[in-house]
Amino acid sequence: MIRTKVLGEAAGIQWSGLQDRTETNSVTGLGAPLIVGQFRRGRIDKPITITNGNIKAELGYDPTNKDYIAVQSMLDTGVPSVQVLRIGNHN
Numbered sequence: 001m002i003r004t005k006v007l008g009e010a011a012g013i014q015w016s017g018l019q020d021r022t023e024t025n026s027v028t029g030l031g032a033p034l035i036v037g038q039f040r041r042g043r044i045d046k047p048i049t050i051t052n053g054n055i056k057a058e059l060g061y062d063p064t065n066k067d068y069i070a071v072q073s074m075l076d077t078g079v080p081s082v083q084v085l086r087i088g089n090h091n
Contacts, residue, residue: 032079032080038087039084040065
């Protein structure tokens with residue numbers, strides 16, 4: 001049972017405060033981001049989950065590849081994992 005104060009004939013306004021959500025992480029709750037690119041190795045039939053712990057093993061270490069750098073940069077921002085869809089070999 002919820003009880004409220006009766007204001008009588010006076011006008012009443014209820015305010016629960018302002019919530020500023022401009023600094024929230026937009027990735028939260030939406031699932032892992034997906035990056036499509038060319039890598040030295042990895043599956044090509046479906047996306048794979050890449051983390052800081054498996055990036056080198058799954059994609060092949062390639063610090064000059066812009067696609068690899070994009071995945072590593074995303075992980076460096078604090079995103080726990082990235083879905084990667086490999087579309088071919090990086091030469």
